[in-house]
Amino acid sequence: MHAHTGFETRHDACDVLRTHRHAGAYAALVIDGNHVEASADGPVECRPGTLVLHPRWHAHGNRFGRLGAKVANLDLDDGLAGDALRVLHVHDAKEALAVFARAPHRLRELIAACSPAPTPTLQPWQHAFLRELDDGGHDIAALARLAGVSLAHASRTFVKSHGMPPQLLRRELRCRRALRLLAAGMPLADIASASGFADQAHLTRVLRAATGAPPSRLRRQIKSVQDAGRTAAVQ
Structure with missing residues (x-):
């Protein structure tokens, strides 16, 4: 597996990102705060410990909560990302952040240890x-x-x-x-x-x-x- 060094993004309280598309596959780990990611897959509630694996060309928008959010990101190879969005929950947020920051080669191991996040609730x-x-x-x-x-x-x-x-x-x-x-x-x-x-x-x-x-x-x-x-x- 090939993966690049991670980087963090910070988002202000109640910030809104309109629907946009990422050309490459990437993983996003919520560190602090919360937001809702909306896409053709439905709404994803992102809280600390939420790990989202985005396939290449995934389009989504984000609505951030009153605390804003801090998110760790890591570019992925397509084989690990797959061709569909995956939403997981890590069991040890501190360990997961260490993988993103210092040991991206362990990402597959981290993903295997995660549990699935709840599916989106629709009317x-x-x-x-x-x-x-x-x-x-x-x-x-x-x-x-x-x-x-x-x-x-x-x-x-x-x-x-x-x-x-x-x-x-x-x-x-x-x-x-x-x-x-x-x-x-x-x-x-x-x-x-x-x-x-x-x-x-x-x-x-x-x-x-x-x-x-x-x-x-x-x-x-x-x-x-x-x-x-x-x-x-x-x-």
Whole structure:
């Protein structure tokens, strides 16, 4: 495993970071204070001892509490981060911080000793809404009607819980699916169709806007990471 030296970030009380995207995979360990991280994965309550493993290209926003927060961060290789957000709780915060600060080579050991954090709490209607948003072709207004809520209420609720309104959330879910399929080696036209994009050109525009790179370059990056992982596994 390759990991870089960690660094700390400090955030003021009641600070808000709008939804932003990190190009690389990284781990975040909450040292002091608290905040809520909102993304397509739902709201994550981050308190001292919370360890969040972010995959490459993860987009999220943060709302900090009245005490602000201090967070230790550590860049990760993609093999350890995986392709989905993982939220854990460390059993010894002091030891975990020492790993981040002085022994990043022990991060895999630290992760293995963690316990899973509670899953995000959503309103009951949001679960069906999210399934249809990810898999179905209904427009957002129709999904709100099916859920028994107004379009305005659906938008406010998802902005609070996921950091983005339903339309942007749908685009983010489609981007995630496309990135997974890029790793599987599917033709770009097939990926566009399977991910809910109008065509290959639409896929290219959205992924370029989301990640800064077109699908062809993203595929090469993914393949490079996969090859490096296989090489490390053999050594």
